Amino acid sequence: EPEVTQTPSHQVTQMGQEVILRCVPISNHLYFYWYRQILGQKVEFLVSFYNNEISEKSEIFDDQFSVERPDGSNFTLKIRSTKLEDSAMYFCASILGISGPGELFFGEGSRLTVL
Amino acid sequence: GESVGLHLPTLSVQEGDNSIINCAYSNSASDYFIWYKQESGKGPQFIIDIRSNMDKRQGQRVTVLLNKTVKHLSLQIAATQPGDSAVYFCAESPTGNQFYFGTGTSLTVIP
Numbered sequence: 227e228p229e230v231t232q233t234p235s236h237q238v239t240q241m242g243q244e245v246i247l248r249c250v251p252i253s254n255h256l257y258f259y260w261y262r263q264i265l266g267q268k269v270e271f272l273v274s275f276y277n278n279e280i281s282e283k284s285e286i287f288d289d290q291f292s293v294e295r296p297d298g299s300n301f302t303l304k305i306r307s308t309k310l311e312d313s314a315m316y317f318c319a320s321i322l323g324i325s326g327p328g329e330l331f332f333g334e335g336s337r338l339t340v341l
Numbered sequence: 342g343e344s345v346g347l348h349l350p351t352l353s354v355q356e357g358d359n360s361i362i363n364c365a366y367s368n369s370a371s372d373y374f375i376w377y378k379q380e381s382g383k384g385p386q387f388i389i390d391i392r393s394n395m396d397k398r399q400g401q402r403v404t405v406l407l408n409k410t411v412k413h414l415s416l417q418i419a420a421t422q423p424g425d426s427a428v429y430f431c432a433e434s435p436t437g438n439q440f441y442f443g444t445g446t447s448l449t450v451i452p
Contacts, residue, residue, distance in 0.1 A: 230384075257438050259440075261442075267444070268430070268442050268443060268444045268445055269385065269430065269442040270442075271439070271440070271441065271442075274438065274439065276438070281438070282439060317384050317385070321438065323437075323438060328437075329375065329387050329390060330375065330387070330432070330440055331387070332377075332384035332385045332386070333384050334383055334384045335382075335383070335384045
């Protein structure tokens with residue numbers, strides 16, 4: 227079964243450092259997403275990406291964040307100057323996105339710990 | 342953003358009993374809904390979906406009911422098993438490409 231893969235599974239960083247979280251969406255999917263989940267809280271939308279550009283972003287997704295699709299397979303989330311409150315699980319997701327709604331497939335997540 | 346909420350944050354059931362998890366959504370324009378299961382330390386896993394032109398859909402041991410009049414969604418799990426213990430989220434989609442998640446209900450199955 228196709229799956230969304232994410233690396234690293236866990237990243238520990240010092241406050242103020244930059245981190246890059248990587249995702250490989252399912253190969254024929256067209257829409258990609260990053261979500262964040264702070265421990266014990268709900269899954270929060272960060273950004274969606276389609277046709278090589280951001281299609282929608284939440285108020286959480288400020289100038290500290292950026293996304294990129296550097297090649298035909300990877301989809302990255304960069305967090306600059308990390309803060310303690312950035313500690314969370316970050317989930318990448320993708321959907322096929324053709325002719326109507328469809329299942330949103332999630333990766334296993336990248337746990338970010340900011341010290 | 343959208344508001345999707347759950348009535349109960351925790352639910353405990355005896356093994357073998359049926360479970361019902363509820364969800365309220367706020368956007369009457371939402372036309373696609375998904376239930377996800379999330380085990381500790383893992384990503385959300387698709388369980389079942391339903392479109393707004395339906396009021397019931399059944400899968401293997403799971404049934405989703407949609408009441409558009411009161412904007413309510415429920416997930417029924419038949420013969421609940423210990424492996425069903427997890428957090429369950431509902432998600433609504435008004436556009437087909439954007440999804441909004443509820444807080445989640447933690448289901449504990451008592452052996």
